[in-house]
Amino acid sequence: MASYARRGLTVAIAGAIVLSACSPAPSQGSAHVDKAAVSTLSQHSHSQPITAEGNSVATLTVQAQDNDSAEVVTDDDTWSTVFFDDFDRSSLGTDWSAYTGRPSSDPRTWWDPTMVWLSNGSLVLAGAPSTGHTNLWRTGAVSNWKAAQTYGKWEVRFRTHASQVLSYHFLLWPQAESWPPEIDIAEGYSRERTNSQSFLHWVDESGIRRQTSFSVNGNFSEWNTVAVEWTPNAVRFFLNGQAYGEATGLAVPHEPMFLALQTETRLAASLQGQSRQTQFVWIDWVRISALDSQELA
Numbered sequence: 001m002a003s004y005a006r007r008g009l010t011v012a013i014a015g016a017i018v019l020s021a022c023s024p025a026p027s028q029g030s031a032h033v034d035k036a037a038v039s040t041l042s043q044h045s046h047s048q049p050i051t052a053e054g055n056s057v058a059t060l061t062v063q064a065q066d067n068d069s070a071e072v073v074t075d076d077d078t079w080s081t082v083f084f085d086d087f088d089r090s091s092l093g094t095d096w097s098a099y100t101g102r103p104s105s106d107p108r109t110w111w112d113p114t115m116v117w118l119s120n121g122s123l124v125l126a127g128a129p130s131t132g133h134t135n136l137w138r139t140g141a142v143s144n145w146k147a148a149q150t151y152g153k154w155e156v157r158f159r160t161h162a163s164q165v166l167s168y169h170f171l172l173w174p175q176a177e178s179w180p181p182e183i184d185i186a187e188g189y190s191r192e193r194t195n196s197q198s199f200l201h202w203v204d205e206s207g208i209r210r211q212t213s214f215s216v217n218g219n220f221s222e223w224n225t226v227a228v229e230w231t232p233n234a235v236r237f238f239l240n241g242q243a244y245g246e247a248t249g250l251a252v253p254h255e256p257m258f259l260a261l262q263t264e265t266r267l268a269a270s271l272q273g274q275s276r277q278t279q280f281v282w283i284d285w286v287r288i289s290a291l292d293s294q295e296l297a
Contacts, residue, residue, distance in 0.1 A: 079153050079289035083144070086285040087123045092116065092142070096123075099141040099262075108135055109264040115140035123283040125263045127166040137165060141262035144286075148175040148258035153289040154185060155227040156261070160220060160281040162192050167266045168281045170226065172257040180209060181253035183235060186226040189266050193220035198228070198237040198244075202251045214245030223284065231291060259288065 085095060092098065098113035115126040115138055125140035156170050172183040184199035200212040216239050218224055227238040235252055237245040263281055 078292055080292060081287060082149070082152075082290045083147050083288035084285065085123075085287075086121060087118050087283065088121045090118060092118065092123075095146065096142045096144050099143070103264060106264045108137060110136060110138050111141045111262075112138040113140075114138075115263075116142055121284070123261070123286075125168070125261060125281045125283070126278055127163075127263050127265070127280075128278040137265050139166065139263040139265070141260065141264075143173070143258060143260040145175070145258045145260075147288060148256040149288070149290060150254065150256045151230050151232060151291045153227060153229045153287075153291075154259055155225055155287045155289075156185065157223060157225040157284040157286075158220075158282060159223045159284075160188065160193055161279065162221060163266075163279045164191055165265050166279040166281070167264050169260075169262040169264065171260050171262070172228070172230075173260050174253070175256040175258060181255070181257070183228060183230065183253070183257065185228045185237065188220055190220070191266070194218070196220060196226065196239070200235060200247050200251045202253070204250055210251070212247045212251050216244045259286070261286075 083095075098116045099111035100113055102110050110130065115128065117124050117126075123142070125142070127137050127139040130136040130138050154172065158168075158170075160166070160168060168186070168188045170185045170187070172185065173179075174181055180201040180203055182199070182201040184197070184201075186196045186198060188196050190196070195215060195217050198214045198216075202210050202212070204210050214237055216237075218239060225238075225240055227241075229236045229238070230252070232254065233252065234246055234248045236243055261283060
């Protein structure tokens with residue numbers, strides 16, 4: 001149930017626009033991060049409470065993809081690719097911006113641009129304990145806010161490992177910076193990485209904030225592709241090409257939104273006595289497609 005970092009907090013996007021004044025607290029400390037571990041192993045803040053029950057569907061189990069399941073970028077009669085990044089380079093580049101700041105609902109996380117890097121053709125979002133603090137982690141988060149659009153298809157191929165601390169949040173956030181709406185493509189709170197959740201945050205006719213949720217089982221320590229298809233009439237969620245959730249009606253937003261990829265701490269978990277090792281989420285590629293003009297008619 002994550003929202004983009006900028007609601008209700010101070011946060012800056014490194015190398016892009018400053019959203020509000022933000023500077024790291026000098027007492028945070030910097031833990032050593034072993035980036036070599038990536039080779040050997042190889043949001044936006046959480047939404048405010050809602051006042052109505054969320055909808056959900058029966059949990060579906062989907063098999064993970066093979067390691068060599070490379071994505072072929074093709075267009076069809078419904079979708080046309082407008083953005084694709086396989087991270088096959090050495091630096092983040094201008095299409096992405098890293099965060100600096102603290103999510104308003106996760107006081108145990110500090111987004112740090114040094115926790116974002118590229119390695120072996122993957123975008124790495126890392127998390128590590130902050131030196132001198134037993135209850136604070138520095139984690140990585142990025143967005144491609146320049147690629148905001150209304151309707152479309154977003155796909156993210158990723159993997160992570162079992163973690164007592166780190167959670168992941170792949171979401172669409174409104175360009176207008178007014179929440180809701182919000183589309184959470186995939187969020188992982190499961191310690192063993194056996195479950196992922198999707199959420200929509202929206203407002204009903206009475207102005208009450210609502211939440212629609214879906215859940216899917218799988219092995220997220222292996223490569224998987226999560227996706228959302230957003231049209232004027234529906235929002236559909238997919239895992240490895242298999243649909244597991246759909247929302248219609250007022251839950252469907254109608255304004256430009258952009259992709260954010262975030263890591264934070266698992267709010268339900270105590271950080272006391274947990275592993276102090278650096279933990280990772282690897283993103284193999286991201287694809288954004290636009291809806292064919294005939295589909296918009």
